[in-house]
Amino acid sequence: MSNPDDAPQNESVESPLRSNPISETSEWSFELIEEYDRAIAEIAKGYKLDTYPNQIEVISSEQMMDAYASVGMPLGYHHWSYGKQFLNIEQSYNRGQMGLAYEIVINSNPCIAYLMEENTMTMQALVIAHACYGHNSFFKGNYLFRAWTDADSIIDYLLFAKNYIAECESRYGIDEVESLIDSCHALMNYGVDRYKRPYPISAEEERQRQKEREEYLQKQVNDLWRTIPTAEEDKAEAEKIHFPPEPEENLLYFIEKNAPLLEPWQREVVRIVRKIAQYFYPQRQTQVMNEGWATFWHYTLLNTMYDRGLVTEGFILEFLQSHTSVIYQPPYDSPYYSGINPYTLGFSMMCDLRRICENPTDEDRHWFPDIAGSDWLETLHFAMQNFKDESFILQFLSPKVMRDLKLFCIVDDDQKREIEVSAIHDEMGYQKVREALAGQYNLGNREPNIQVHKVDIRGDRSLTLQHIQYNRKPLGKSTEEVLKHVHRLWGFDVHLHSVQDDTVSASYHCPPQPETSTEDLEVALPVIGWGI
Amino acid sequence: MSYIIDRRLNSKNKSTVNRQRFLRRYRKHIQKAVSDAVTQRSITDIDKGEQISIPSKDISEPVFHHGSGGLGTGVLPGNKEFVSGDKIPRPPGGAGGGGGSGSGASDQGEGMDDFVFQITQEEFLDFMFEDLELPNLVKRQLSGNEEFKMRRAGISNEGSPGRINIVRSLRSANARRIALTGGKRRKLKELEAELAEQEALDPLLKDHRKIEKMMQQIASLRGRINRVPWLDDFDLKYNLHVKEPIPRSKAVMFCLMDVSGSMNQATKDMAKRFFILLYLFLQRNYEHTEVVFIRHHTSAKEVDEQEFFYSRETGGTIVSSALKLMKEILDTRYPVSEWNIYGAQASDGDNWNDDSSTCSKILMQDLLPKLQYYSYIEITPRDHQALWEEYREVQANFGDVFAMQQIVNVSDIYPVFRELFHKKAV
Known part of the structure; x- marks a missing residue:
C-alpha cells in the first residue's frame, strides 16, 4: 500500500533515537549479516567480551538436522547411533513436533556457528549475539575450557578420528568396529579424567606418534600379563600385588592401557572415544553458566543496539518474543x-x-x-x-x-x-x-561413582569394578547391559560390586554367575575401604 | 573478525551413512515391519513408504545410571502451596522418585515409547524384495533391440576429431616424411659433399660455373624437401570403437488367476494381492521382463493389467482353459530357445470334475518341460480338492521347477511369496 521509500524518512523525522537502523525488513542478506556482525562486535568489545575469531556458516534446515544429529561435531566418525539420532530428529521435525536448534556453536578456533537460512534477520542477529559473542567468549574465558580442551586442534583431531575409524572399518569390517564403538560409547562418561589435565590433542602429533604408541602400549600390556614365573618365591609375592595400586576412575583409559586382549587398533579406537568424551566434559559441567552467559549477552547486546538506534522496534519485539519463550x-x-x-x-x-x-x-x-x-x-x-x-x-x-x-x-x-x-x-x-x-x-552425584578396583593379574585375569553408593542410590536397570560391554573390551570376567558403608549391597557379573558365595565377599571386604 | 560462509550448497546428506548404518543394524526389525505393512495395506498403496517402529529397549544404548531408591534430593521450580516440612504422598508408579535427580527418571520414562521413523518408498521396496529372485534365470540371448556397449577395436583411418590417436598420427606422418624425402636427402648429401670438395680446392682450380650450378641444385632440393607437409590428411589415425550387443536374459511371467464364481471377494482379493506383489517385484528387479495376464473361469482370456486387477467378470471353473491359453501364447510368441518362461497360478482349488487331471497332463507334458519355474498357490481355508492332489503328483515329478503353497488368510501371502521366490544358495 504505502510507498516503501517513504518509510525510513518518516521514521527518521519522527524519532531521533531510531535515526539509523541497519535494516528495516525481516529479510537477511550476506551484506546485512556482515553489518550486524560488525555492529554487535563493536558493542561486545565495549563490554570486554574476548572471543576467538568467528566463522559464521549459513546452512539449510536439512544441514541443521545433520549438524544436530552429529551432536554438534562438525565432522564425526560413522556410527549407527548418530543415524538413530538423525532419524529421530527428522521424524519429529517433519511432523512439526519440534523446531530446529536455536543455534549450534562449536568450541573451536575459529569458533564455528551456524545460521539457518530460513530465519529472519532478527533471528540471525540473535544467534550471532548469542553464539558468536556469548558462547564464544565463554569458551575462550572459562577455566574448564582453558584447561581441558584445545580449541585450536579439535577439528584436526576429529578429522583424524574419522579417517582412522574409516580405515579400521575397511580393514577389519564394519561390524567389528561398530560393536567396539558401541562398547566404548557405553563407557563414554567414564572416559574422562576429572582431576588431571590431559595432553592437548593434536591430529598431527596423533598421526606421528600413533605407530610408536601402538608398539609401546602393546609391550607394556605384555609385561603386565607375563605369566612365565621367574622364580619360585615370586609366587607368594605376586599374590600380594594389588593392581592397580590406586583405584582408577577413567575406565576407558584403564582399558586402553591394560586390557589384555585388545589389538593395537582397538586401543586406538578406545582412545579416540575417550578423547572426544574429554572434549565434551567441560560442556557437561557448565551448561547453566554457558547458556546463561550467552543468553545474558544476546539480551544485553541487542538491547544496546536498540538503545543506539541500530535496530527497529519491530526487530526488538520479535527478538523479545523469542527470547521470552527461550x-x-x-x-x-x-x-x-x-x-x-x-x-x-x-x-x-x-x-x-x-x-x-x-x-x-x-x-x-x-x-x-x-x-x-x-x-x-x-x-x-x-x-x-x-x-x-x-x-x-x-x-x-x-x-x-x-x-x-x-x-x-x-x-x-x-x-x-x-x-x-x-x-x-x-x-x-x-x-x-x-x-x-x-x-x-x-x-x-548425578552419575554413579564407579572405579576400577582390582585386577586379578596372576589368576583368572578378572576385572573388578567398585560402585561407591551415593545416598544409598542403587545402580539402574541397564547395569548388566553395560557390564556386557565392559566384558567385551576387557575380554575376561568382569565383576561389579556396589558398596554402601563398606558392605557390598549388590553384585553384578559378566558372564553372569549363579549366586555369589559369601566367601567371595569376605575376601573382597578388607580392601574395599580405601577406595573412597 | 568474522568470516561468513555460505554453506547451503554443500551436501546436505552428511547423515546418510549413519542412517544407512542404522537401517543395516536393525534390518530384522524393519523387515518385520515391512512384512506386516504388506499384509495390512490396501492393494493400491502397497508400494508406499512406511513408518517403522522399533521397541526402544532394542535400540537403547545402555550407560551406568542411578536406579530408583535411596535418598534423593531435588530442587523444583514453581512452588505454589508448600512450606518446609510438608509431606507429599509419593506419586503413583514411584519410579521417578518424585522427579528427584532428573536424569535417572527420564531414562526410564523414555523407555516406554517405541522408536519411530520413516523409510522411503525406495527403501521399503528394497526391504520387501530383498533376497528374492526369479529361479533358474539361465537363458541369455541376443534379442532384437539390445543394449550395446562400446568396445575398442584398433585404429582406423577415419573417425571423428575427438577420437584422434595422436601418437599414431604423428608416427605415420613421420614415416611419410621419411619416405617422400629419402631420395632427395641422399642426393642433397652427395651434392653437399661434392660442393665441399670443390670449395676446398685450390682457388685456381675452382670451377665457378659448376659450383654455381650445384648451389642452385642444392637450393631447389632443399625447397622440395621443405615442401613435403609436416602433417597430411592421410596421416591422421583414429581410435576405432565398435558397438557390441550385450546378451541379456529375456523373461516372461504368466499370471493365471481364477475368477470363477467359487472365488469369493476375499479370495479374489488375496489372489490379487499376491499378483500385485509379483508384479511389483518383476517391475522393480527385472527391467526387461514381460508379463502376460490371463484370467479364467470356464474360458480363459488374455487381458491387460487394468482388466486383470479390476475387472469383475465371473463364471464357472475350468482351470485347464487357462493352461491351454498359456500354451498357445507360449508357442506363438515366446520361443523356448530365447525366453525364460515363468508361470504363477492362483486359484481356490475348485475345478470342474475331471478337468484337474487334464490340467496336470497339460502341465507335465506341454508346459513344465519348457518352463523355468511354475508356482501354484491355492487360496482356501478348506480341505484340498482334486486339483491340489493332481498337482502334488506334478510336484513329485518336477520338484525343481514346480512349487505349490497354500494361503489361508491375508497374512500368509507375503511369507508364501517370499518362500516361492527366495534366493537359493548356490
Whole structure:
C-alpha cells in the first residue's frame, strides 16, 4: 500500500533515537549479516567480551538436522547411533513436533556457528549475539575450557578420528568396529579424567606418534600379563600385588592401557572415544553458566543496539518474543515440565548478578558482601571465568532468584513413606535450596561413582569394578547391559560390586554367575575401604 | 573478525551413512515391519513408504545410571502451596522418585515409547524384495533391440576429431616424411659433399660455373624437401570403437488367476494381492521382463493389467482353459530357445470334475518341460480338492521347477511369496 521509500524518512523525522537502523525488513542478506556482525562486535568489545575469531556458516534446515544429529561435531566418525539420532530428529521435525536448534556453536578456533537460512534477520542477529559473542567468549574465558580442551586442534583431531575409524572399518569390517564403538560409547562418561589435565590433542602429533604408541602400549600390556614365573618365591609375592595400586576412575583409559586382549587398533579406537568424551566434559559441567552467559549477552547486546538506534522496534519485539519463550520455565506440575531450564536459571542468575552490583539491597549486602555494589562487568567476567555450574550456583544463587523461580527442595527417602519438602524459598530455606541445587549440578552425584578396583593379574585375569553408593542410590536397570560391554573390551570376567558403608549391597557379573558365595565377599571386604 | 560462509550448497546428506548404518543394524526389525505393512495395506498403496517402529529397549544404548531408591534430593521450580516440612504422598508408579535427580527418571520414562521413523518408498521396496529372485534365470540371448556397449577395436583411418590417436598420427606422418624425402636427402648429401670438395680446392682450380650450378641444385632440393607437409590428411589415425550387443536374459511371467464364481471377494482379493506383489517385484528387479495376464473361469482370456486387477467378470471353473491359453501364447510368441518362461497360478482349488487331471497332463507334458519355474498357490481355508492332489503328483515329478503353497488368510501371502521366490544358495 504505502510507498516503501517513504518509510525510513518518516521514521527518521519522527524519532531521533531510531535515526539509523541497519535494516528495516525481516529479510537477511550476506551484506546485512556482515553489518550486524560488525555492529554487535563493536558493542561486545565495549563490554570486554574476548572471543576467538568467528566463522559464521549459513546452512539449510536439512544441514541443521545433520549438524544436530552429529551432536554438534562438525565432522564425526560413522556410527549407527548418530543415524538413530538423525532419524529421530527428522521424524519429529517433519511432523512439526519440534523446531530446529536455536543455534549450534562449536568450541573451536575459529569458533564455528551456524545460521539457518530460513530465519529472519532478527533471528540471525540473535544467534550471532548469542553464539558468536556469548558462547564464544565463554569458551575462550572459562577455566574448564582453558584447561581441558584445545580449541585450536579439535577439528584436526576429529578429522583424524574419522579417517582412522574409516580405515579400521575397511580393514577389519564394519561390524567389528561398530560393536567396539558401541562398547566404548557405553563407557563414554567414564572416559574422562576429572582431576588431571590431559595432553592437548593434536591430529598431527596423533598421526606421528600413533605407530610408536601402538608398539609401546602393546609391550607394556605384555609385561603386565607375563605369566612365565621367574622364580619360585615370586609366587607368594605376586599374590600380594594389588593392581592397580590406586583405584582408577577413567575406565576407558584403564582399558586402553591394560586390557589384555585388545589389538593395537582397538586401543586406538578406545582412545579416540575417550578423547572426544574429554572434549565434551567441560560442556557437561557448565551448561547453566554457558547458556546463561550467552543468553545474558544476546539480551544485553541487542538491547544496546536498540538503545543506539541500530535496530527497529519491530526487530526488538520479535527478538523479545523469542527470547521470552527461550527462558520460559514451566512449573514442576506443568505437563511441559522437564527439569530446570538451564537458560532460565543461568539468565536469571547473570541478570541478578548485575543487579546486585548496580542496585544492591540490604539482603544482597548481607549475602554478597564482596560483590554488592562492585563493578558489574568485572564481577560477571570473574564469575564466568572461574566457576562451573556447581560452584557457580553455590556461590552466586541469590535469594531473589530463588524467590522469582519459587524453588523448593524435596527429599525423597525410600525408607520413609512420604516425600518431604525440606526447604522452600524463605529465610530458613535459602541456604539449603542453594546447596541442594548446586549438588544437582555436580556430575559426581548425578552419575554413579564407579572405579576400577582390582585386577586379578596372576589368576583368572578378572576385572573388578567398585560402585561407591551415593545416598544409598542403587545402580539402574541397564547395569548388566553395560557390564556386557565392559566384558567385551576387557575380554575376561568382569565383576561389579556396589558398596554402601563398606558392605557390598549388590553384585553384578559378566558372564553372569549363579549366586555369589559369601566367601567371595569376605575376601573382597578388607580392601574395599580405601577406595573412597 | 568474522568470516561468513555460505554453506547451503554443500551436501546436505552428511547423515546418510549413519542412517544407512542404522537401517543395516536393525534390518530384522524393519523387515518385520515391512512384512506386516504388506499384509495390512490396501492393494493400491502397497508400494508406499512406511513408518517403522522399533521397541526402544532394542535400540537403547545402555550407560551406568542411578536406579530408583535411596535418598534423593531435588530442587523444583514453581512452588505454589508448600512450606518446609510438608509431606507429599509419593506419586503413583514411584519410579521417578518424585522427579528427584532428573536424569535417572527420564531414562526410564523414555523407555516406554517405541522408536519411530520413516523409510522411503525406495527403501521399503528394497526391504520387501530383498533376497528374492526369479529361479533358474539361465537363458541369455541376443534379442532384437539390445543394449550395446562400446568396445575398442584398433585404429582406423577415419573417425571423428575427438577420437584422434595422436601418437599414431604423428608416427605415420613421420614415416611419410621419411619416405617422400629419402631420395632427395641422399642426393642433397652427395651434392653437399661434392660442393665441399670443390670449395676446398685450390682457388685456381675452382670451377665457378659448376659450383654455381650445384648451389642452385642444392637450393631447389632443399625447397622440395621443405615442401613435403609436416602433417597430411592421410596421416591422421583414429581410435576405432565398435558397438557390441550385450546378451541379456529375456523373461516372461504368466499370471493365471481364477475368477470363477467359487472365488469369493476375499479370495479374489488375496489372489490379487499376491499378483500385485509379483508384479511389483518383476517391475522393480527385472527391467526387461514381460508379463502376460490371463484370467479364467470356464474360458480363459488374455487381458491387460487394468482388466486383470479390476475387472469383475465371473463364471464357472475350468482351470485347464487357462493352461491351454498359456500354451498357445507360449508357442506363438515366446520361443523356448530365447525366453525364460515363468508361470504363477492362483486359484481356490475348485475345478470342474475331471478337468484337474487334464490340467496336470497339460502341465507335465506341454508346459513344465519348457518352463523355468511354475508356482501354484491355492487360496482356501478348506480341505484340498482334486486339483491340489493332481498337482502334488506334478510336484513329485518336477520338484525343481514346480512349487505349490497354500494361503489361508491375508497374512500368509507375503511369507508364501517370499518362500516361492527366495534366493537359493548356490
